[in-house]
Amino acid sequence: MxxxxxxxxxxxxxxxxxxxNRNAAGALYESSAKVKPWREAVKSAALDxxxxxxxxxxxxxxxxxxxxxxMPRPKGHFGSGRNAGVVKPSAPQFPVGKPDTDKLLRSTQDALKDAGVLLDDxxxxxVSAAKRYVLTGPDTLSHPGAVVRVWCLNAFKEPTS
Structure with a gap:
């Protein structure tokens, strides 16, 4: 590739x-408090x-x-006492709960647009997207975050003669 x-x-x-969600006055707001910091983190990394x-x-x-x-692992995935830093054998391998991958993509795409990477989302x-826990596979980080890559599809065209 x-x-x-x-x-x-x-x-x-x-x-x-x-x-x-709607507040008492009827105004809509994001239900996740993590949206704004995440979009700012993506935008900042892109601008850098x-x-x-x-x-x-x-x-x-x-x-x-x-x-x-x-994604960060929930505290319940770890042992206690001397095993406090050890993932339990019963802990799931993949993060199947919330947040949804498509909603994570939505916030990331909008931030890339805001930073000027994409003209529009x-x-x-x-799209290729994956949710993984810390250090559980290729491109996973040692802490929460994301690895973002963009390929121009027209670059894959065969040259015409």
Whole structure:
């Protein structure tokens, strides 16, 4: 596979975007308090990556967005006492609970758009996403966060003669 057009590592707890609640006045707000810090973390990492690229333009063509979200393990997955740092054998291998992968992608895509990586999140035509626990596989981090890669799909076209 070719080199990604854009790649970052984001540090922080991934936050889902999409579920809304209403307050007493009827105004809508995000149900997860993690959305805003997560979007800021993604935007900040993206802006740092683009800081020295004076010719960067937001991507306007079809892209493949690949993200591996590293989620924190719940405290209940660990032993107690002298086994406090050891994952229990009964702990699940994959994070199957909330947040939903599609809602994590939504907040990440919007942050990439806000940072100027993508012209709009509608240019994302192909997606590869995974939720994993800390240090449990390829591209997982030693702490919560995500590895984000963007490939321009037009780069995969065969040259015409």
């Amino acid at each position: 070719t080199k990604p057009a854009f790649e970052i590592t984001v540090h922080g707890t991934p936050g889902p975007q999409g579920s809304k 990556a683009l800081a020295y690229d004076e010719v960067w333009q937001p991507i306007r063509e079809a892209v493949l967005l690949a993200v591996v979200f590293t 509608s240019v994302v035509t192909d």
